[in-house]
Amino acid sequence: MNKKQLPKRKQWLVRQCQLINFGRIALYVVRGEPDLSRPWHTRRSVKLAGGENGPRREGDIADFELRKEHVALFDQLSSLTDGQCVRIEVKHGLPFLIEIEQDHEAA
Numbered sequence: 001m002n003k004k005q006l007p008k009r010k011q012w013l014v015r016q017c018q019l020i021n022f023g024r025i026a027l028y029v030v031r032g033e034p035d036l037s038r039p040w041h042t043r044r045s046v047k048l049a050g051g052e053n054g055p056r057r058e059g060d061i062a063d064f065e066l067r068k069e070h071v072a073l074f075d076q077l078s079s080l081t082d083g084q085c086v087r088i089e090v091k092h093g094l095p096f097l098i099e100i101e102q103d104h105e106a107a
Helices: 008-020 068-078
Strands: 023-030 041-044 085-091 094-100
Touching: 008 023, 008 041, 008 068, 008 085, 068 094
Parallel strands: none
Antiparallel strands: 023 041, 023 085, 085 094
């Protein structure tokens, strides 16, 4: 699957990963996609000893084949309930892991 085949909100998420390069994205999910009507947050990691601190160069490419990390992320997002908050850790411009917030009732 290619980036251009994705819905716009998923394309946006791929682009955010490329812009952050290293860091985290926190957002809410609706119908398996980022809910851009609600606030979302990014946290960018900066390597003090140098390295790849800026956006990925691939970010300027309009279309490309998605990596397995993208596909796995979208599979996870599709399995979530509307309104769930997730934190996506990004390494080298790719989703690396996802943390899923879950509320629980007091006993």
